[in-house]
Amino acid sequence: xxxxxxxxxxxxxxxxxxxxxxxxxxxxxxxxxxxxxxxxxxxxxxxxxxxxxxxxxxxxxxxxxxxxxxxxxxxxxxxxxxxxxxxxxxxxxxxxxxxxxxxxxxxxxxxxxxxxxxxxxxxxxxxxxxxxxxxxxxxxxxxxxxxxxxxxxxxxxxxxxxxxxxxxxxxxxxxxxxxxxxxxxxxxxxxxxxxxxxxxxxxxxxxxxxxxxxxxxxxxxxxxxxxxxxxxxxxxxxxxxxxxxxxxxxxxxxxxxxxxxxxxxxxxxxxxxxxxxxxxxxxxxxxxxxxxxxxxxxxxxxxxxxxxxxxxxxxxxxxxxxxxxxxxxxxxxxxxxxxxxxxxxxxxxxxxxxxxxxxxxxxxxxxxxxxxxxxxxxxxxxxxxxxxxxxxxxxxxxxxxxxxxxxxxxxxxxxxxxxxxxxxxxxxxxxxxxxxxxxx
Numbered sequence: 289x290x291x292x293x294x295x296x297x298x299x300x301x302x303x304x305x306x307x308x309x310x311x312x313x314x315x316x317x318x319x320x321x322x323x324x325x326x327x328x329x330x331x332x333x334x335x336x337x338x339x340x341x342x343x344x345x346x347x348x349x350x351x352x353x354x355x356x357x358x359x360x361x362x363x364x365x366x367x368x369x370x371x372x373x374x375x376x377x378x379x380x381x382x383x384x385x386x387x388x389x390x391x392x393x394x395x396x397x398x399x400x401x402x403x404x405x406x407x408x409x410x411x412x413x414x415x416x417x418x419x420x421x422x423x424x425x426x427x428x429x430x431x432x433x434x435x436x437x438x439x440x441x442x443x444x445x446x447x448x449x450x451x452x453x454x455x456x457x458x459x460x461x462x463x464x465x466x467x468x469x470x471x472x473x474x475x476x477x478x479x480x481x482x483x484x485x486x487x488x489x490x491x492x493x494x495x496x497x498x499x500x501x502x503x504x505x506x507x508x509x510x511x512x513x514x515x516x517x518x519x520x521x522x523x524x525x526x527x528x529x530x531x532x533x534x535x536x537x538x539x540x541x542x543x544x545x546x547x548x549x550x551x552x553x554x555x556x557x558x559x560x561x562x563x564x565x566x567x568x569x570x571x572x573x574x575x576x577x578x579x580x581x582x583x584x585x586x587x588x589x590x591x592x593x594x595x596x597x598x599x600x601x602x603x604x605x606x607x608x609x610x611x612x613x614x615x616x617x618x619x620x621x622x623x624x625x626x627x628x629x630x631x632x633x634x635x636x637x638x639x640x641x642x643x644x645x646x647x648x649x650x651x652x653x654x655x656x657x658x659x660x661x662x663x664x665x666x667x668x669x670x671x672x673x674x675x676x677x678x679x680x681x682x683x684x685x686x687x688x689x690x691x692x693x694x695x696x697x698x699x700x701x702x703x704x705x706x707x708x709x710x711x712x713x714x715x716x717x718x719x720x721x722x723x724x725x726x727x728x
Contacts, residue, residue, distance in 0.1 A: 293321060293331040295707050300337025300668065303344065303639045305657050313342065315664040318706035323660060333709065337668055340701060341635060344643040344658045345377025345665020349411070349434070349650065350522060350543065350592030351617050353379070356397070357386040361686050362597045367617060368407040368722060370595075370683045372711045375621035375700025377665040378408055378655060378725060380434045380646070383415035384447050390415045392427060399432055399724060406722030408705055409665070411650065413437040413467065415447045416458045425462035432724035434650040435464055435520065440504055441471025441496075443567040443612060448473065452511065459517040464727075465541075465650055467520045470504035471496060471568055489607045490557035493569035501568050502528040512539045520649060523548070523594055525568040527578030534587045541589040541649050544579050546620050549591070549627065551690070552576050562603040562610035563690050566594070583633055583641070590645035591638075593620040597686035615684050619677055619691050625669055625698025635671070651728035668702040675699050 295315040302311040302323070312325035353367035364381070371379050383389035389398055395414060402410045411434035414427050424436055438458055439447045449455055450473035459466060476496060483495050505521055509532070512519040521542045524530060533542050547566060552573050556564040564570055582588045596613025603611055624642065628635050647656025654663045676695045679688050703711040710718050 290326065290328040290330060293325065293329065294333070295664065296325055296329065296331035296334045297337050297342060297666065298325070298334060300340045300342035302342040302658055303636055305644065305659065308636065311342070313658070315707040318664055320658065320660050320662050320664050323658070335668070335702065335709070340668050340670055342658070343635070343639050343667040343669060344656055345663070345705060346375055346621055346642045346667045347378040347380070347646040347655065348376050348593050348595070348617055348620055349380040349590055349646040350382070351379045351595040352382045352384065352613065354385060354597065359685070361599055362684055364402060365405045365407070365720065366683060366685055367595070368720070369716060370618035372407045372703040372716060373683060373714065374618035375667045375669065375703055376408060376617065377667060377703055377705045378411065379617065380411035380413060380650065383413045383437050384439070388415050388447055389413070390417050390420055390447070391423065395427055395430060395433070399430070402432070402722060402724055405720050407710060407716065407718070407720050408722045409725050410722050411652065411725045411727065416449055416466070417447060418449055418454050421457040421461040424458065428462045428464040431726070433464070434652070434725070434727055436462070436466045438466055439469045440508065441469055441473050441476055441567070443469060450474065452507065455508070456511055456515060459511055459515040465518055465520050467522050468508045469523070470508045470521050471500050472504035472507065475500045475503055483608065485609065486606050488557065489561050489565055489610070490554040491607055492557070492565050493553050493571050495608070496567060496569050498526040498528060498571065498575065501526045502532065505529045506532060509533070509536050509540050522592070523568055525571055526575050530578050530582040530587055534582070534585065542587065543590050543592050544582065544588045545592055545594050546616055546623055547594070547614060547690070548576065548579050550623060560690055562605065562607065563614070563688065565603070565607065565610050565612050566596070566614050567612045580632060583637070588641065589649055591624065591641045593617050597684050599686055600688060614690050615682065615686060615688060618682055618684065619689055621667065621700050622675070622677065622696045622698060623691060623694070625671065626696035629671065629697040653726045653728060655725065664704065664707040666704040667700055668704070669698060670701050671698050673697070673699040
C-alpha cells in the first residue's frame with residue numbers, strides 16, 4: 289500500500305555519510321522517514337530534484353548577528369533571512385552583542401526572542417568573562433547553548449579573558465565545548481606602538497602577525513591538556529597553527545573561515561581597503577595554501593563565515609580605526625560550491641565540514657546528516673548554475689559583501705528546515721519558523 293508523506297524529494301543526488309546516491313526522501317512530522325520512497329508514494333508537497341544535489345542542511349557555526357545591538361547593521365531576523373537565502377539551515381550566533389550574552393538574564397532574553405524572529409534553526413554561544421566562570425556550568429546546559437566563547441585576544445566588543453589563570457578558571461567550569469578566539473593579547477598590545485593611524489590597510493596583517501595567532505593557539509592547547517577540557521580553535525589562519533593542531537587532535541578541534549580559503553593578502557587590502565579588515569587578518573599566500581592543505585588532510589573540522597557586519601562608514605575609516613569584520617553568512621555556500629567546482633574539495637567533504645562537522649563538535653541533536661530519524665534539513669544545490677554575487681542581493685542591512693562582482697559556479701536552490709521549504713529559487717516562502725537547537 290502506498291505511503292503518504294508531508295514532503296517528498298525525488299530523484300536528487302543525495303550526499304549521505306556513506307557516499308552519493310540518487311534517492312527518494314520522504315519526510316513526516318519534520319523528520320526524515322525514509323530514504324527509499326516508492327514511486328507510488330504520495331505527499332502533500334513534492335520536489336523534483338532531478339539535476340540537483342541534496343545536501344544535509346548546512347550549518348554556519350560562526351556568525352555575529354548583532355542582536356541585541358544595532359538593527360541598522362544586522363539583526364536576528366535579517367541575518368537569518370540572509371542565511372536561508374544563502375542555503376543555510378542553521379546558524380550558531382556569537383555572544384559579543386550589546387549587551388553581551390554573559391548571564392542568565394541575557395541568555396533568557398535570547399532564548400525567548402529567537403523562536404519568534406529567526407528564519408532558520410539557531411544555536412546560542414554564551415560569552416566567558418573574568419567574573420562569570422562560576423555561572424557558566426549552569427548556563428551552558430541551558431536550552432539552545434552550543435558552546436562557550438572565550439576571546440583571548442581583543443576584537444569587536446568588550447569580552448576579553450587574556451590571562452592563563454582566567455582562561456583556566458573558565459576551562460574548569462563546566463564540560464561543554466569552549467570556542468576560542470586565540471590571538472595572544474599580550475603580543476597584540478606589545479606590537480601596537482609600532483603602528484599609527486593612516487598606515488596602509490595591509491598593516492593589519494603585520495600587526496596581528498602569524499606569531500600572535502600561533503602563540504595564542506599554543507597557549508590554549510596547553511591549557512586544554514592541563515585541564516582535560518576540549519578546545520575548539522575558531523578561525524585558524526596560519527600555517528604554523530595548522531601544523532601544531534594536527535598533532536593535538538586528541539584535545540583540540542579547529543575551524544577555518546571562508547575568507548581565509550578565498551582571499552589572499554596583501555592583494556585583497558589593495559583591492560578592498562577597509563572591507564578586507566578582519567580578526568584574525570587575511571594573510572599571505574603561504575597561509576592560504578596551508579589552509580587548503582589542512583582541509584585536504586582532515587585537520588580542519590568545520591568551515592564558518594564569521595559573518596560580522598559593520599556599516600560602510602565604520603569600514604571606511606582610516607586604519608586601524610576601521611571596524612574589523614566582514615559579512616559572509618549569505619555568500620558562504622555559493623562560494624564553497626565554487627571551490628568544489630574548482631576541484632579544491634569534493635561535495636562530500638564540503639558537507640562533512642559544513643553539516644556533520646559542526647553537529648559533531650557541538651553535539652547538535654538530529655542535525656548534520658541525511659539519515660532516517662534526523663531532522664529533515666536539506667540544502668538543495670545546482671552545481672552547474674553560474675551567477676555573479678552582487679551587493680543588491682545581500683539582505684543584511686549593512687548592504688555590502690567583500691565578494692561583490694565575483695562569479696561563482698554552483699548555487700543554492702532551496703533551503704528546507706524540518707520539512708518546511710523556507711527558501712526556493714531565491715524566494716523566502718515562510719514566516720520565521722526557526723527553533724532553538726538542542727545540544728548534548
